[in-house]
Structure formats: structure tokens, C-alpha cells
Amino acid sequence: AVLKRPAPEDTVTASFGKFISEVKPQHLSSVVLHRSKRMVLDSIGVGVIGSTTDVFELALQHCQHMYAPDDISSVYGRRGTRLSPTLAAFVNGVATHSMDFDDTWHPATHPSGAVLPAVLALSDMMSANSKPSGLDFLLAFNIGVEIQGRLMRFSNEANNIPKRFHPPSVVGTMGSAAACARLLSLDPSQCSHALAIATSLSGAPMANAATQSKPLHIGNASRLGLEAALLASRGLEASSLVLDAVTGVAGFNAFYEDYVPQPLELPNDDSHMFLLEEQDMAFKRFPAHLGMHWVADAAASVHKILVGFGPGTVSPAQVQDILLRVPKSKYINRPFPGSEYEARHSFQFNACSALLDGEVTVQSFTPAALRRPDLLALLSRVRMEHPQDNPANFNSMYGEVQVTLVGGDILKGHCDTFYGHWRNPLTNESLRKKFRNNAGAVLPSEKVERLIDVVEELDRLGDFSYTISICLSLLPVLTNTEICQNILI
Ligand SMILES: *[C@@H]1O[C@H](CO)[C@@H](O)[C@H](O)[C@H]1NC(C)=O
């Protein structure tokens, strides 16, 4: 049915444009500042370690061969390599999602990876006198995160683990466009057009999840959102009703069957309206799909009991049967994963790895670890059940692992909320430890420590031009700024 057309200034699309353009740094509460800085730090860490992956190397070579000439933006983990801003946003987005190690929100998407590379690349291309302060940068980042959360709340379908489109390729592109539009100080109408242009560049199918192409979804979201904002800044226009679903032809509602949009209000001074205030972020402890974290923790608790019994290791010879009680979701049900990408999306693999080793780590996904005979033996004993009360939803799912031993004893592990979930956030120390492991895989430790300090100070750094373009993006460019001197690699 075609609904009544609202007046131009009353559209949902216009309200989003106004929000992006007019929201103020004072609207970021201390909770939002703190949580978003944790996201920035974690996202840099997973991006830096992601620069060691094959998919990142392929994406980088592609960009260097195709588009090397206007190279002004820096690349995670590659001293001296520069690309055009949109391609730097692309490869850094690929790095961030290359191991599926980046943050996850509810309704489910990976918000930082689509936004941070774009605002970093855009900061690099801005002239010295227009570069953002640390607070402006964090505001743009938060706008990019907020827009993603708001759009996902317009659909009930979006609450569940997705079946059609990979959310970062949908709301991620919109978030990147919003953040970049704000960093470019576009007016409300241009901000709406940036979102409308980004809608035309959104959408990638779930079939490419668990393949080497999934990281491209975030790389492209980051890049295409930046391009949408740059095009809008040149005056390019698109549908003024793209978010409203009132024209009878699909706009953003093309991505969701049950899309019901609401205008986005500007915050008033005493209400904390950023969604990050009410909904904290999940940070992963190991590089796999978020759903794996429940079943891995449940299996790790069984591992603990098992090693308590016997020789201190778990042997498949002890185990008769492994029953997993997990949500029904096709793309993360993979009995015998054939690649690291499939392994990162396999309940069975992550449960058996944690059962065998007591934990899942970066090393669990190496080719050698994937081929271990003990692991394959355990995998052959796995059965799955999908209880009615265990929905494919990151806010309400659980993971249960029931191991029947040879001899008949039954051991059970259950996890409702893994450590790192938004209900049970990583401590600041754990988050830093993750960052040290990730960034430290590529950078010397003193640079890692300086990055931790820089992000901690982000909202208080007035002249942020060098800090962003040189420190965070790790460029080996000389600078007179003290804080950056020590970060050069
Ligand atoms: C990124 O998206 C653009 C536009 O949708 C598409 O043409 C391009 O092939 C994509 N590139 C990659 C590497 O995914």
C-alpha cells in the first residue's frame, strides 16, 4: 500500500539528515565517550593484526595495482604504503573484519569496522586547517555508530541472526556515510542525500559469509559510505524519501521485510539519547563469529572438569558423544569446516577446539590446528539440537555442551552470557590485553602503549590533525607533535 506522503521537513529521511548535521559534542555523555573509545582501541587492534591475513594482502594488492596514483591515506600495518582515501577505507575495513574479530552490537552488526577506517581515511585527506579535533572525530564516529543502531531498530527481523543481507554491508554503509558527512560538515540536506546515495551502494548477500569475501563487505561499506558523503558534498542528490518507505517503491526498506521507520530526534540537553548509552558493545575474545563465544565458553567449562579427572589433557578416547544445544542458524552450522573462514562460522569447530584446548585463540584457526587428528575425532562425535527456547538472537541465545564419556558419565557446560558480551563487558585491562596481543603482532610494544594512551586521550586532544593521520594510521611521517614521535614504526 502507498502511504500518505509527509511534508518534506517531516520525513524520516530529513530527520536523519538534521540529526547528523546538528548533533553536538556535548550530547556525548561520559559513558558514550568511554564506550566509544574502547571501540576505537579494539577496532585498531583487530585491524592491525588483520593486516597479517591473506585476504588483506589480496585486497591491498588489488588496490595498489588498480588505484595507486592519488595516494594520501595510510594503511594498517604497512609502513609507508598509502592509497587514495576510499581505497584506504576499503583495505582497512577488510583488515578489521578479516578474522571476524571486530566488535558486535545488538541488533546484530559490526559497527566500528564500517566507520573507523572511513573517518581515518577522510581525516587524512582533509587539509591541515580543517582536520577534526579528537572530540569532533569521536562525534563523527559515534554518529556513524548511532545511525547503524537506529536503522536496525526499524525492523524486528534485524534482531535475529540475519538470513538475507549481511548487516555491515547494509547499515554499515549508511553509518560510514553519516560519519563522513558529519566530518565534512555537510548541511542537513546534504547529509540526507549522503544516506540516500549510500542506500544505492548497500547490500551484500549472506551466502558470502564464511568465505574470504565476507571481509569485503565491511571494506566496501567503509569505502562506499565515504564515497557517498564525498559525492553529496559535491551536490549529488538522491531520493529524499529513501528512509521513509512511503513511495510504494523500495528505498532502505528493500533490505528488511518488516521495516517501520521513526524520525530521529535531536537530543535535548538532559537526555542521553545515543544508543551506545543504553546498549554497550560486545568485544570478541577470539576471532570468530559472535555466536561461537557461547558454545566455546560452555565447552571450556567441560574441558576444565575433564582435565581435573585425569592426565591433564583431553583425549577423544574419553569421549563417546558431544551434544550441542545451540540456536538454529544455517550459516554457522558447519560439521566439518574446510577453511579458516568456515571454522570461524562453525559451532562444532569452536566447541571441539575449546573442549580440547580449554580456549579458542588466534592460533586455533591456523591450517595445522584445523587438521589436528584429535580435533577431527571430536568433530565426528558432535550432534546438534536446537531447543525452542534458544533463539538465533545475540541478546537471548545460550550455548550448551553436553559430553557423554565412554563409560556413560555425562558432563554439561552452559553459557548464558560469555565474557565480552555487552551484559558482561571486558574489563578495561582485558580490552587492553586484547589490543596488546593484536597490535603487538605487528607493532613494537612501545608504539602499542602509545596508541593506548592516544585513544584514551582522544576526546581531549585539541589539535588532532597529526594524532589521527600519523599516530592512529601508523604513518612513518615526521611530525613535531610529541605524542606522535614515539609512535612511528
Ligand atoms: C564494492 O562495491 C562496489 C559497488 O557496489 C562494487 O562495484 C565492487 O565490485 C565491490 N568491490 C569489492 C571488492 O567488493
Ligand SMILES: *[C@@H]1O[C@H](CO)[C@@H](O)[C@H](O)[C@H]1NC(C)=O
Ligand atoms: C573502565 O574505566 C572507566 C574509567 O576510565 C570506567 O568508567 C569503567 O567503568 C571501566 N570499566 C569498564 C568495563 O568500562
